Amino acid sequence: KQEVTQIPAALSVPEGENLVLNCSFTDSAIYNLQWFRQDPGKGLTSLLLIQSSQREQTSGRLNASLDKSSGRSTLYIAASQPGDSATYLCAVSASGTYKYIFGTGTRLKVLA
Amino acid sequence: GAVVSQHPSWVICKSGTSVKIECRSLDFQATTMFWYRQFPKQSLMLMATSNEGSKATYEQGVEKDKFLINHASLTLSTLTVTSAHPEDSSFYICSAPQRYEQYFGPGTRLTVT
Numbered sequence: 001k002q003e004v005t006q007i008p009a010a011l012s013v014p015e016g017e018n019l020v021l022n023c024s025f026t027d028s029a030i031y032n033l034q035w036f037r038q039d040p041g042k043g044l045t046s047l048l049l050i051q052s053s054q055r056e057q058t059s060g061r062l063n064a065s066l067d068k069s070s071g072r073s074t075l076y077i078a079a080s081q082p083g084d085s086a087t088y089l090c091a092v093s094a095s096g097t098y099k100y101i102f103g104t105g106t107r108l109k110v111l112a
Numbered sequence: 113g114a115v116v117s118q119h120p121s122w123v124i125c126k127s128g129t130s131v132k133i134e135c136r137s138l139d140f141q142a143t144t145m146f147w148y149r150q151f152p153k154q155s156l157m158l159m160a161t162s163n164e165g166s167k168a169t170y171e172q173g174v175e176k177d178k179f180l181i182n183h184a185s186l187t188l189s190t191l192t193v194t195s196a197h198p199e200d201s202s203f204y205i206c207s208a209p210q211r212y213e214q215y216f217g218p219g220t221r222l223t224v225t
Contacts, residue, residue: 031212032214036216041218042218043216045215046215046216049212051212071158089156090154093214098144098146098207098209098214100146100158100214101163102156105155
């Protein structure tokens with residue numbers, strides 16, 4: 001059974017810092033890995049999608065990498081801003097299915 | 113990108129009543145949709161897979177008689193919470209795949225009093 005863990009569970013940083021969020025999964029036979037942010041009481045905002053054949057994706061200040069063999073993904077946020085404060089979730093889907101298993105989440109707070 | 117909508121965005125119902133939540137793919141067709149549930153301060157848990165024209169498949173531990181799913185068309189799936197109880201209060205989110213990506217609805221917050 002696939003299990004997805006995110007470390008740290010919570011993170012508080014001053015504005016301007018570069019930071020790394022970690023996501024690990026137990027079964028390396030994945031199809032996709034996707035990073036989302038979720039603001040309090042809101043739905044999901046997709047940040048980056050990495051297909052199994054890809055190693056990384058970039059969008060603006062965000063960079064996500066994927067190492068399937070070790071069951072890990074990292075989300076790198078450059079020059080963090082208070083507006084980045086949210087919960088960040090990673091999710092993986094198994095090969096041949098679109099079912100997503102979500103990680104435990106990292107609550108990020110960027111202090112002004 | 114593709115858009116998935118949900119209705120209502122929030123609903124309050126009394127214990128023992130049923131409530132229906134709709135999930136629509138607005139600009140694409142989806143033969144499969146997924147329903148997730150999120151309790152406060154927790155992550156999303158997959159509840160079931162909605163299949164157009166056939167029965168839904170439920171994840172282990174999810175009561176299929178309590179959470180009725182109907183995928184009546186290629187753009188609409190509904191989740192009905194029957195005989196709702198306060199412990200069913202949660203945030204329900206649906207998703208639909210297009211090509212290789214999942215698109216998520218904005219969620220429905222259910223409060224059972």
